[in-house]
Amino acid sequence: MNVMKFGGTSVGSAERMKGVAQLITRSGEPTFVVLSAMSGTTNSLVEICNYLYKKNPDGANEVINNLEAKYMEHVAELYSNEDCKKKTCDFLRDRFSYMRTFTKGIFTSFEEKIIVSQGEIMSTNMVNNYLREQGIKSVLIDALSFMRTNKNSEPDLPYIKEHLHDVMDRNQGYQIYITQGFICRNAYGEVDNLLRGGSDYTASLVGAALPADEIQIWTDIDGMHNNDPRFVEHTSAVHQLNFEEAAELAYFGAKILHPTCVQPAKFAGIPVRLKNTMEPDTQGTIINNELAHGTIKAVAAKDNITAIKIKSSRMLLATGFLRKVFEIFESYQTPIDMITTSEVGVSMSIDNNAHLDEIVDELKKYGTVTVDTDMCIVCVVGDLDWRNIGFETIASEAMKNIPIRMISYGGSNYNISFLIREADKKKALQSLSDTLFK
Numbered sequence: 001m002n003v004m005k006f007g008g009t010s011v012g013s014a015e016r017m018k019g020v021a022q023l024i025t026r027s028g029e030p031t032f033v034v035l036s037a038m039s040g041t042t043n044s045l046v047e048i049c050n051y052l053y054k055k056n057p058d059g060a061n062e063v064i065n066n067l068e069a070k071y072m073e074h075v076a077e078l079y080s081n082e083d084c085k086k087k088t089c090d091f092l093r094d095r096f097s098y099m100r101t102f103t104k105g106i107f108t109s110f111e112e113k114i115i116v117s118q119g120e121i122m123s124t125n126m127v128n129n130y131l132r133e134q135g136i137k138s139v140l141i142d143a144l145s146f147m148r149t150n151k152n153s154e155p156d157l158p159y160i161k162e163h164l165h166d167v168m169d170r171n172q173g174y175q176i177y178i179t180q181g182f183i184c185r186n187a188y189g190e191v192d193n194l195l196r197g198g199s200d201y202t203a204s205l206v207g208a209a210l211p212a213d214e215i216q217i218w219t220d221i222d223g224m225h226n227n228d229p230r231f232v233e234h235t236s237a238v239h240q241l242n243f244e245e246a247a248e249l250a251y252f253g254a255k256i257l258h259p260t261c262v263q264p265a266k267f268a269g270i271p272v273r274l275k276n277t278m279e280p281d282t283q284g285t286i287i288n289n290e291l292a293h294g295t296i297k298a299v300a301a302k303d304n305i306t307a308i309k310i311k312s313s314r315m316l317l318a319t320g321f322l323r324k325v326f327e328i329f330e331s332y333q334t335p336i337d338m339i340t341t342s343e344v345g346v347s348m349s350i351d352n353n354a355h356l357d358e359i360v361d362e363l364k365k366y367g368t369v370t371v372d373t374d375m376c377i378v379c380v381v382g383d384l385d386w387r388n389i390g391f392e393t394i395a396s397e398a399m400k401n402i403p404i405r406m407i408s409y410g411g412s413n414y415n416i417s418f419l420i421r422e423a424d425k426k427k428a429l430q431s432l433s434d435t436l437f438k
Helices: 014-025 041-053 057-078 082-104 109-116 118-133 157-170 198-209 243-251 259-268 321-331 356-363 391-398 422-436
Strands: 002-006 031-035 138-140 176-180 183-185 191-193 214-219 240-242 272-276 285-288 296-311 339-341 345-350 368-382 406-409 415-421
Touching: 002 014, 002 198, 014 031, 014 057, 014 118, 031 118, 031 198, 041 057, 041 082, 041 109, 041 118, 057 082, 057 118, 082 109, 082 118, 109 118, 109 191, 118 138, 118 176, 157 198, 176 198, 198 214, 198 259, 240 243, 243 259, 243 285, 243 296, 243 368, 296 356, 296 391, 296 422, 321 345, 321 356, 339 406, 356 368, 368 422, 391 415, 391 422, 415 422
Parallel strands: 002 031, 002 214, 031 176, 138 176, 214 272, 240 285
Antiparallel strands: 183 191, 272 285, 296 345, 296 368, 339 345, 368 415, 406 415
């Protein structure tokens, strides 16, 4: 069984839903499908919550009414069978009526998560009903019945595996199994969500728990590209990536995939394939445990980076200096992206400035602090084992005309990172492409 995940754009209209139905049924094999909310729906649901937090029920009701009208238009286009059309309309009206009940009482983050979960609940119902109208043996499985996080807000893997197997045992013999992405219950049984990676994370968790033969992530781009097509012309899809390479690219800016979502698949040894819904016959990108030795695969960039340098003559041979520095970042729950050290100083980069002022104030206890904002991390990813002589030289040569604030190399075998000004990003990405991939 394969797991296929489709994002909001892929199910963003009646026509797109019909296209998804063709894709998931064309093999004729049993398939597990994970769907996001229709594109734009989650934004509208968040807008409803914002009105309710501001105690403006009229504003919330107006957004609910507009969203309901939009969904009814989709229903009219999607179904030809009147009974199926009525069944879906009744279900959707019930969902929107349920949302309106939250305009009349106390509104907290608990109610917000319930409202935000409705997008996936509605899209999966619509697609499942369409498949049944087409004579496909399809069943809708409630993600809230098996997807759960633990007290640390991390996926509860044993629980997910046990309860998903129970659900599958009770629903044998179907061709298509559909569930909601993103949503789950927390350790206390409350409606919650997976946050990082969203529906991609759901697909990876389901694929690992089944286990699946392959996990397919369907989006509106034909795989992970060797550079950012928004800034560089003539990029191309990378046909194969190692799990570690994919994680590096995802962390450092490749928006097609969230870095955490491949972890369950990696640990289970299940390949992840990135495919384009609009061009389903293109090869896409396969992510697995194989490594193409001696190859540089891709470049990615991460914006909104801040560099912090602590210079202190007291650091020389001072035991515990770095521990004290790291504890400051930990106390403010601010992760560090890059780090370089010298005898008298240490430089780090962060992508979360929420507690920057407090962090800087505390760092001043240990030395002189300098802050550079509006920075960007550009990373080169591939088989960058130190024994592959010359790879770091080639990457550095491509950056010879770019002012570089920091370089990080050797932290892994798959990445060399350059910290530069955001203003130089486009020039750097183009130069790397010209040098590495021409």
